[in-house]
Amino acid sequence: MLVNDKHLTTIWYEKKTDKVKIIDQRLIPFELKIIELNTVDEVCFAIKEMQVRGAPLIGVTAAYGMYIASKENANLDFLQEVSKRINATRPTAVNLSWALNEVMTKITDLKEDQTSAKILEIANQIRQDDIDNCKKIGEYGCELIKKIYALKNKPVNILTHCNAGWLATVDWGTALAPVFVANKNNIPVHVWVDETRPRNQGFSLTAWELINENIPNSLIVDNVGGHLMQHNKIDICITGTDRTASNGDVCNKIGTYLKALAAYDNNIPFYVSAPISSIDFNIENGVMDIPIEERDSEEVSHISGLDENNKLKKIKIVPEGSSCTNFAFDVTPAKYITKLITEKGIVDANYQSISSLK
16 A cells, blocks of 8 residues: 555565565654564564554564564464464454464474475465455455445445555555555445544544545544444445354454444444454354453553644643553454355354355
């Protein structure tokens, strides 16, 4: 996707320097900073502290993390321990364990002098597959937007939550991929952008992406969605997912469940863009069994922004002595999901349809 009219991805391997590079997403929208990942410690920090975020991107980063580890030591036991360490950084996004498993299962029988090159090959392939799969999700989802536009013949109003654009993947994104494809096909759209507290990924990331692509959008606080739906200002909701259970329950950024309830009450279609790598075929009940990450309470008690001198600053917004709780995700039961948009097509949010994707 575009940044200042130039194509950029979130993570890439630079063959000339043998370096893995990422965008430090903590600084967007105020600064675009590209950094190198040189050690396993840096990879773990990048995932845990959200220099990279979004389930697909976390998985790709983990795969490159294994390559970085293998350059230090290609012993299988060492790499297994590194895999466990990286996997512990974020408990909810299933792409993390999926990507690590992809690496470990494919290097088990290799000689040590073959291992590092093989892991790099796997990581590069996971990266390319993510780009290709997100593009396909965009094309399938665009058809939904196109049908709505054909019926109303005016811009399609889309509500999204959190950031599931290209910054959450390598390129294109998941929930925003249909929006980007529709825009490139001259289908007029307008996006309602949830702030997505506590980290404000909607305001800081989604809006930044849409502005760079010249897509009309309006920023709203999280609790406005229901009001907009009641007054026919939203045609379709599309979100991403960090982990989808085999029964169709969807785990996404906290607040997604409430949007789905409002959409259901107002007969507005609620779609979830779900790469197959984000589906956990081993979990049958998402509400009961998907682990929910609880993050540092400071994300709730403090907020970052530019001060009067245009400097990035963190400030406290709660009373002294306040106790804050920070659940990062919630689970939307399958009955509130209209359908899932995958790289293999649009399917029902139920066990039978999801099983066919294996």
